[in-house]
Amino acid sequence: MSAEPILELRNVHSGYGTIKALKGVSLKVYPGEVVAIIGANGAGKSTTLMTICGIIAAEKGEVLYDGKKINKVSPEKLPIKGLCQVPEGRRIFPRLSVEENLILGAFHRKDQEGINKDIEYMYSLFPILGERCKQHGGTLSGGEQQMLAIARALMTQPKVLLLDEPSLGLAPIIIQQIFDIIKDINEKNGTTILLVEQNANLALQAATRGYVLETGEITLEDKADALLHNPEIRKAYLGE
Incomplete structure (x- = not known):
């Protein structure tokens, strides 16, 4: 593990008007890790990711990426820096084809050969997207849209990928596929x-x-x- 975290929150407070969703959250993510945030509905999990991305402003505290404070960096500039989010609800472009969605994921890149290579890599990771490459995103199933959302984010060549509720509303067999790919992305790409x-x-x-x-x-x-074997966690979050 690297001595320095690639992503860090220091005493971060944020919320929605008078509703304080985060009350002093501090966490660290080191290069090459997969770090999970678990908790009940309304605990502030999605708010944490949106605060990291600047979609919700941190009222207090610091968000650091690659050792630099990013509190004031506008959200659209973060993918260029290597920090990309797959939001809850997927939010693909429904009227664009699968391939057009992937191309938009590489909006800031100029290496056309590399972009083409990465599109082919996405089709190897998610074969169903290759089969549906000319279909509109909105015609895909929920699981296929989630795959497309992850693939589009990977087209930015992220150092850090933020995933918000990737299993939401999906069938168990699709959820397992998604999580196998998440492990694959981490292990093979780092x-x-x-x-x-x-x-x-x-x-x-x-x-x-x-x-x-x-x-x-x-x-x-x-x-x-x-945490997986902690009796309190098993009782509170694993239904035991």
Whole structure:
């Protein structure tokens, strides 16, 4: 593990008007890790990712990426720096084809040969996207749209990928495929991943370390395996 985190939150507070969603969140993500944030609905998991990306402003505290403060960096500039989010609800371009969605993921890149190569790589990672490459994104199933959202984000060549609820609303067989690919991306490409996920069991199985978020505060941090076998976590989040 690198001595310096690639992504760090220091005492971050943020929210929606008078609603304080994050109340002093501090966490670290090191290069090459998969880090999971687990917690109940409304705990502040998605807000954490949106605050990292600047979609919600941090009212207090610091968000650091690659050692530099990014609180004031506009969200559209972060993918160029190597920090990219796959938002909850996928948010692909429904009227554009699969291939056009992927090309838009590489909007800031000038290396056409590299872009073409990466599109082919996405089709090898997600064969169904290759089969559907000329279809409009809006005609894909939920699972296929989630695959497209991840593939589009990977076209930015991210150092750090933020994944917000990748299993939401998907069938178990598709969820397993998505998580197998998440592991693959991390192991083969070395992409660092910060994962927010309602399914605590799957998230912790995929992760190196994990944080438990409760009503806007980190209440526990440990290696993923230790959290997976923690009786309190098993009772609260794994239905035991």
